[in-house]
Amino acid sequence: MAETLAAAYTPSRHPTSPLAADDAIVKLEKISKHYDSVYACDDINLSIQRGEFFSLLGPSGCGKTTLLRILAGFEVPDEGRVLIDGVNVTSMPAYLRPVNMMFQSYALFPHMDVEKNIAFGLKQESMTKAQRKDRVREMLAMVQLEKLAGRKPHQLSGGQRQRVALARALAKQPKLLLLDEPLGALDKKLREKTQFELVNLQDRLGITFVIVTHDQEEAMTMSSRIALMHNGRIEQLDAPRRMYEFPSTRYVADFIGLVNLFDGHVISHENDTALIECEQAGTQLQIHHSQPLAADMPVTVALRPEKIRLLDQYSGLPNQARAVIKDIAYLGDVSIYYAELETGKRVKFTLPNVLALAEQPLTWEQTVVLGWNADSCNVLTQ
Numbered sequence: 001m002a003e004t005l006a007a008a009y010t011p012s013r014h015p016t017s018p019l020a021a022d023d024a025i026v027k028l029e030k031i032s033k034h035y036d037s038v039y040a041c042d043d044i045n046l047s048i049q050r051g052e053f054f055s056l057l058g059p060s061g062c063g064k065t066t067l068l069r070i071l072a073g074f075e076v077p078d079e080g081r082v083l084i085d086g087v088n089v090t091s092m093p094a095y096l097r098p099v100n101m102m103f104q105s106y107a108l109f110p111h112m113d114v115e116k117n118i119a120f121g122l123k124q125e126s127m128t129k130a131q132r133k134d135r136v137r138e139m140l141a142m143v144q145l146e147k148l149a150g151r152k153p154h155q156l157s158g159g160q161r162q163r164v165a166l167a168r169a170l171a172k173q174p175k176l177l178l179l180d181e182p183l184g185a186l187d188k189k190l191r192e193k194t195q196f197e198l199v200n201l202q203d204r205l206g207i208t209f210v211i212v213t214h215d216q217e218e219a220m221t222m223s224s225r226i227a228l229m230h231n232g233r234i235e236q237l238d239a240p241r242r243m244y245e246f247p248s249t250r251y252v253a254d255f256i257g258l259v260n261l262f263d264g265h266v267i268s269h270e271n272d273t274a275l276i277e278c279e280q281a282g283t284q285l286q287i288h289h290s291q292p293l294a295a296d297m298p299v300t301v302a303l304r305p306e307k308i309r310l311l312d313q314y315s316g317l318p319n320q321a322r323a324v325i326k327d328i329a330y331l332g333d334v335s336i337y338y339a340e341l342e343t344g345k346r347v348k349f350t351l352p353n354v355l356a357l358a359e360q361p362l363t364w365e366q367t368v369v370l371g372w373n374a375d376s377c378n379v380l381t382q
Helices: 002-008 064-072 114-124 129-142 158-171 188-205 216-222 240-245 250-255
Strands: 024-035 038-049 053-057 079-084 099-102 176-180 208-213 225-230 233-238 260-270 273-277 285-288 298-303 309-311 320-330 334-341 346-352 367-371 377-380
Touching: 024 064, 024 208, 038 064, 038 079, 038 208, 038 233, 053 064, 053 188, 053 216, 064 079, 064 099, 064 176, 064 208, 099 158, 114 129, 114 158, 129 158, 158 176, 158 188, 188 216, 208 216, 216 240, 225 240, 225 250, 233 240, 233 250, 250 260, 250 298, 250 377, 285 377, 320 346
Parallel strands: 053 208, 053 225, 099 176, 176 208
Antiparallel strands: 024 038, 024 079, 225 233, 260 273, 260 298, 273 285, 298 377, 309 367, 320 334, 320 367, 334 346
C-alpha cells in the first residue's frame, strides 16, 4: 500500500502546473452547515484556483459531500458565502449556477441512448439543433464512445456509463465541474486507467474540477491540491506530495498512506536537529526539524514504512532498533513487513521485490536491525 501510494506521488504535468495565486474561481467564506447539533461543515474558508483539479478527501461523515452540495446549490449554508467567478451564488438555485455535477450513480436516463443522454442538458441552452448535434458529436469523440452512440445504458459497461455521465456533465461547458465519488463503481484496474484519463482530459479542457473521494490514492494521483477533511473542518490543505511527506497533524499522517507513529518528548533542539526520547521505539530519535521545539515538549514522530532500511548490525546510535518479523504481506511489487521492537511496539516497513525470488528475502520470527535517516521523520505537535 505504501509503495503503491508513493508511486502515485510521481509529479505529472498537471499537479505541478503553475496556478495564479490570485485567480480563484471558487471562494468559500466562513461556510457552516449543521444538522441538529452536528456540524457537517464548520467555519470553512477555501479558495480553489481556476484550472485546478481539486480534491475534497476524507472518510464518510467528514463533511466533504455536504461541501460539494453547497457548491452545487443543492444545499444552502447556515452561515457564510459562496462565490463562483466573483459572483455571490449563496442563494442562487443550482440550475442558474455555471456549474455541473457528475453523480456517483451516474444518473443516466435508462430509456435514452448514449447520444440522447448527452444531449439532454443542451435542450435548455440557446443552441440550434445543428449546434447541439455538433456538441454531442464532439463529446462522444472526447470520451471515445462514437461507436456506442445508439446504445442504452444497460448495454454499456460500468466504465462506459461513467464516460457517458462525464460527457453529459461537460457538454454544457461549465466553469466548474463537480464530481461525487465518480470512480467508486469501477474495478481497480479500470479505476486506475480512468484516473489518468480524467487528468489528461481536464488538462486539455482547462475546466476546474472539484472531486469528492474517500480514496487517498485517487486523490493523490489526480489532484493539484487536496483538502483533507475531518469532523467538518479542513485538517490540511496542500499539494499531494507535501501532504504525504509533511503532514501537519497526527490525523493527516495516519490517514494518508501507511505510517509508524511514536509518542515521545523533546530532549533538545539545536541547529535544526531535534533529539526525541521515545520509549516506544526503544531508542532516541534524531530528527531534522526547522521549527522551534521546547525541551520536554510532548510530540509524535511519524515515520513512513518505505523510509526504513535494513542494517547489517546494531550500533546503538539514534534511529536504530532491533525487531522480530511477525507478519508479512506480499503484494507482488512490494512486501510489507510487520515487526515487533524489543519494547513490544509493532512497526511496518516495506521492501521492493526487485528480483523474482522463489522465497521471501526475510521470513517470520527473523531478527533484523532497522534504521532510518534523521530527515526521514516528521515531528508532529498536534
